[in-house]
Amino acid sequence: MKFKKNDTVIITAGKDKGKQGSVLDIFPQDEKVLVSNLNQYKRHIKKEKSAITGRTGIVTFSRPIPVSNIALICPKCKKRTRVGFSITKNEKVRICKKCNLPI
Numbered sequence: 001m002k003f004k005k006n007d008t009v010i011i012t013a014g015k016d017k018g019k020q021g022s023v024l025d026i027f028p029q030d031e032k033v034l035v036s037n038l039n040q041y042k043r044h045i046k047k048e049k050s051a052i053t054g055r056t057g058i059v060t061f062s063r064p065i066p067v068s069n070i071a072l073i074c075p076k077c078k079k080r081t082r083v084g085f086s087i088t089k090n091e092k093v094r095i096c097k098k099c100n101l102p103i
């Protein structure tokens, strides 16, 4: 998985294209990530279900986004970049392909 929690990412496709957010959660098996305040949808919660969720009315929630639709913003050079990997002694380290610094 190229992305980690708390990464800053930019959306490259879909309705939120060009927007940035931080990764809240990752789903490696689905190759999706949940990004804060992005890919949001509204859902109406009926009264019967509010007993379970504690919420009624319209709620906004974020849906996971396929990793193919996001790109990493490098925290070092602040540019949209691709992730490379470098193997040091025992560790696999993520590298920014723009500035070559470990992320």
Ligand SMILES: [Zn+2]
Binding pocket: 074, 075, 076, 077, 078, 079, 081, 096, 097, 098, 099, 100, 101
């Ligand atoms: Zn960089």
